[in-house]
Structures are given as structure tokens and as C-alpha cells.
Amino acid sequence: MSILSSALLRLRLIARYAELRRSLERIVGSRDQASAALHETWLRLDTAKPASPVLNPDAYLLRMAARIATDDWRRNREPLGDDEREALLQVADETADPLRVVAARRDVQALEAAMQELPPRQRAILAAARVDGLLNAEIADRFQISVAMVKKELGAAMRHCRARLADSDAVANGELVGRRKF
DSSP states (O other): OOHHHHHHHHHHHHHTHHHHHHHHHHHHSOHHHHHHHHHHHHHHTTTOOOSSOOSOHHHHHHHHHHHHHHHHHHHHOOOOOHHHHHHHHHSOOGGGOHHHHHHHHHHHHHHHHHHHTSOHHHHHHHIIIIISOOOHHHHHHHHTOOHHHHHHHHHHHHHHHHHHTTTSHHHHTTTTSOOOOO
């Protein structure tokens, strides 16, 4: 790269710094990393030798900075040590435990049975709230009832299900009492 083209690219970097940094931020995910990569780009412009003339200076500068950021990320990545690798291999896979699978299936069957005991509207409101994730206001609109009535029906349905599932693992672990959006 000639001294003239290096100087022109530096001027372009100064003039378009904010736009280049924003574009690079989207690529690297951090404003600080984008700024550091653009600074390093500024320093490397003296030694850069493109194979062909630079037709799009913004694209050239952005690509150069992105490559610098990628190289920096690779250099600063810390590989796992032997102890860390061994610790990861020793972590038990709880999802594959047959006892947990059987207990979860039993909990689901008990919940289905408890829901079948509910009146149809309470069952539908509970499903809309807990399965579909609808807000109380949306449920009220769907069933053409007040939000207060939704709260009342939902509370009654939850109490019924908790009472029926009192012995299950899900209730013992607090999995049926989670908060949701209203």
C-alpha cells in the first residue's frame, strides 16, 4: 500500500469512526472491543499491503478491524485446564436418571387427573395461564369475564391441583408455585 493510500485510509477511518465502530459493535458484540480493534486497525494501516486497489474503503476498514477483533478473541480465549475438563466430565446427567423420568411421568399423570376433576372453565383458564402463557387480561377477554374472576378461578384451580399433588415430587420441589406475568 502506498503512503498516499495509507494516509487516505487513515483519514477515512477518522471521518467515519462512529459509523465504523457501530457496525463493528454489531459484529463483535462489544463497544470496547470494537474501539480496540479500530485503534489496532489505525496502527496496522502502515504495514497493510492489499493485493489489489481498495475500491470500498469503508468495507476494507471494517473487514480489517473485524479480523483484528477475531484474532484478539482467539488469542485471549482461555482453554480449559485438565482439572476443569475432568470436573466437567464428572457432572452427573440428571435428565437421564430413570428414577427422575418415572417420577416426572407420574407427576404429569397426577396433574392430568387433577385437571380433569376441575370444572371446564377453571381447567381452560388454568391451561391458558400456565400452558399458553396468557396474561390475566387476555384470559378475561377470551372468556368474556372480569380480571378479578380470572384471578379467582385461577386461584381455585391452583389450590385444587396443589392439594391433589401434595405428595408428588413437583410440589415438594416447589415447581408448581412459580410466578408468572399478570
